[in-house]
């Protein structure tokens with residue numbers, strides 16, 4: 001899809017908003033057709049300088065004429081934002097939510113008319129085009145609307161459409177997932193320091209090992225359990241390391257982490273949607 005005429009408004013250019021913005025520009029949205037907002041003048045100045053896009057503190061001005069409006073403020077700030085911009089949206093404008101928890105119906109209920117809404121759960125590696133997004137359509141979003149959103153997200157990395165009922169679980173795996181991976185990287189590097197490596201060396205070994213392992217699975221399509229077996233020589237070293245991970249309950253801890261993040265997503269929805 002040719003995006004050079006697509007007009008994009010990004011409401012709330014924080015960590016996630018800026019990552020989506022960077023991806024949209026990589027996908028071919030023209031900087032002159034992008035307007036980004038934030039609450040603070042210093043922040044929009046920073047975003048304008050970094051990405052060469054138009055910025056404003058006025059969300060209503062930002063959404064006028066936009067074809068795609070990305071809402072990237074905290075979930076608690078979404079309701080008031082929608083009330084303020086609703087009347088200024090073009091009827092065809094696709095409203096994209098990246099807010100954890102909030103349903104497409106929450107958006108539809110606060111916007112006048114039959115606004116197309118697409119819910120997206122991205123993650124921060126989107127900033128470098130290595131993100132993963134779960135995408136779900138609202139009641140009024142057409143195939144063309146979803147295709148437009150996927151095209152805009154193209155430069156953020158991979159994206160998959162899922163039923164909205166899977167948003168909380170998808171967010172718990174991929175939306176929060178980078179935090180778990182950074183946690184593992186930090187722990188693995190720290191473990192290297194514990195056995196006498198310098199911090200720089202331990203960190204370099206850990207980062208490339210995580211990157212290479214993920215790429216190996218992505219490129220071969222091999223099941224991780226089989227790939228793990230090929231590292232694990234009988235009577236060798238790895239099996240002892242894996243035994244320690246099992247004794248530490250790491251697999252169960254990952255399940256608990258994902259369940260907790262999913263539950264918190266549903267709790268946010270219950271708190272804000274009633």
Ligand SMILES: NC(=O)C1=CN([C@@H]2O[C@H](COP(=O)(O)OP(=O)(O)OC[C@H]3O[C@@H](n4cnc5c(N)ncnc54)[C@H](O)[C@@H]3O)[C@@H](O)[C@H]2O)C=CC1
Pocket residue numbers: 011012013014015016017037038039040043059072073074075077081098099100121122123124175176
């Ligand atoms: N950080 C992450 O890894 C992910 C975040 N999300 C979602 O993205 C959204 C934003 O999260 P972050 O970027 O982490 O937060 P953040 O705090 O970095 O960014 C939010 C931005 O919105 C601005 N803002 C607040 N109210 C505003 C308003 N009325 N008008 C314009 N700008 C306003 C703030 O000044 C701030 O720059 C949340 O809804 C979160 O659930 C989704 C997936 C991953």
Ligand SMILES: O=C(O)[C@@H]1CCC=N1
Pocket residue numbers: 100171175176
């Ligand atoms: O922690 C959060 O609430 C957001 C949503 C997914 C990742 N960060």
